Amino acid sequence: MTQMPYVMAINQALSEEMERDEKIFIIGEDVQAGVFRASTGLVKKFGPDRVMDTPLAETVVAGAALGAAMTGYHPVADFMFADFMWCAADEIFLKTAKWHFIHGGKVKIPIVLFACMGGGARVGPEHSQSPEAVVLHNPGLKLCVPSCAADAKGLLKTALRDPNPVVYFYHKRLLGLMGEVPDGEHLVPFGVADIKKEGKDVTVVATSLMVQHALAVAKELEGKVSVEVVDPRTLEPLDIGTIVKSVQKTGRVVIADEDTSRCGVGAEIAMQIMERAFDALDAPIQRVAALNYPIAGAYMEQYILPGPKEIAAAIEVVTKK
Numbered sequence: 001m002t003q004m005p006y007v008m009a010i011n012q013a014l015s016e017e018m019e020r021d022e023k024i025f026i027i028g029e030d031v032q033a034g035v036f037r038a039s040t041g042l043v044k045k046f047g048p049d050r051v052m053d054t055p056l057a058e059t060v061v062a063g064a065a066l067g068a069a070m071t072g073y074h075p076v077a078d079f080m081f082a083d084f085m086w087c088a089a090d091e092i093f094l095k096t097a098k099w100h101f102i103h104g105g106k107v108k109i110p111i112v113l114f115a116c117m118g119g120g121a122r123v124g125p126e127h128s129q130s131p132e133a134v135v136l137h138n139p140g141l142k143l144c145v146p147s148c149a150a151d152a153k154g155l156l157k158t159a160l161r162d163p164n165p166v167v168y169f170y171h172k173r174l175l176g177l178m179g180e181v182p183d184g185e186h187l188v189p190f191g192v193a194d195i196k197k198e199g200k201d202v203t204v205v206a207t208s209l210m211v212q213h214a215l216a217v218a219k220e221l222e223g224k225v226s227v228e229v230v231d232p233r234t235l236e237p238l239d240i241g242t243i244v245k246s247v248q249k250t251g252r253v254v255i256a257d258e259d260t261s262r263c264g265v266g267a268e269i270a271m272q273i274m275e276r277a278f279d280a281l282d283a284p285i286q287r288v289a290a291l292n293y294p295i296a297g298a299y300m301e302q303y304i305l306p307g308p309k310e311i312a313a314a315i316e317v318v319t320k321k
Helices: 006-020 042-046 056-071 082-096 132-136 149-159 209-220 241-250 265-280 298-303 308-319
Strands: 002-005 026-028 052-053 075-080 112-117 143-144 164-169 178-181 194-197 201-204 229-231 233-234 254-259 286-290
Touching: 002 075, 002 201, 006 026, 006 164, 006 178, 026 042, 026 056, 052 178, 056 075, 056 082, 056 308, 075 082, 075 286, 082 112, 112 265, 132 143, 132 149, 132 233, 132 254, 132 265, 143 149, 149 178, 164 265, 201 209, 201 241, 201 308, 209 229, 209 254, 209 308, 241 254, 241 265, 254 265, 254 308, 286 308
Parallel strands: 026 052, 026 075, 075 112, 112 164, 143 164, 201 229, 201 254, 254 286
Antiparallel strands: 002 178, 143 233, 194 229
16 A cells, blocks of 8 residues: 555556556646646656647537547546536537447447536635536436545546546545555446445445545544445446445435535435335435535635535434434
8 A cells, every 4th residue: 555645646547547558648728737736747758649738628628539539549638627517518418428329339438527626625616516416417427526545546547448438526625635545456446335434323425525524523423423434436327235235224324415405416315215225214314515506715615515514413413313
């Protein structure tokens, strides 16, 4: 095992996979410098033909990546902020997600749609969203949301070997999080959740940054409430089986995700639990999510985004039932 920051695990995955496969290249705005340091230094190693800066034009990034993928390359389309994917919505949601099916399966579209998501950096409503539900609502896209350095590396390496389009959202508040990453070849399979902490009183299904918040809350409640923290790691495909098994053990569940509460990831997972494990529930499911409100910058952000306090309050609600 080697200790490294979350963002360096991402950088390492990109470097290793670009060494392995010369068809992989990165295209996006300021990727040669690496705004979040995910691609920093790669242009020196692989050159500007494989680490390609573009104008501020997300439609160009998505369209060029789609065309390249259809001709046998494996592009990483870097949109910098996840919010900017809306600028290329037609290329991403109507073409990249669907053209494999529209062409009768004859065309493979191996693309990694790569972006930094989430709030907490006080950069306002157009740079702070977690648009996972938008991705999930468009069939044809896989979705990774790593919560630690090991998963950040392993999921990205798996994405870069997948012949299908994969959305890879990494969280800006996790960039400096230190963690152990296995030495040598390390891949994390899609559709396999990870129990980050075992418990017996309540299941907290958490994603991305919310996993770290849930673990912190679980540590604080140790000796009072035994909290099991389940990290799906990928939301498409979703390992609902592991989630249901945990709920059947604890009888209580909290779902924590930074997407909005209305029509968000929490609502979808809650409904799937209801469909499969209603009889196991000893209390109504609680959701912890962002308010249905634009994410204000500066001081007001703390009142919109979820955090440890909201997770702890939800656990208290379900364990008192």
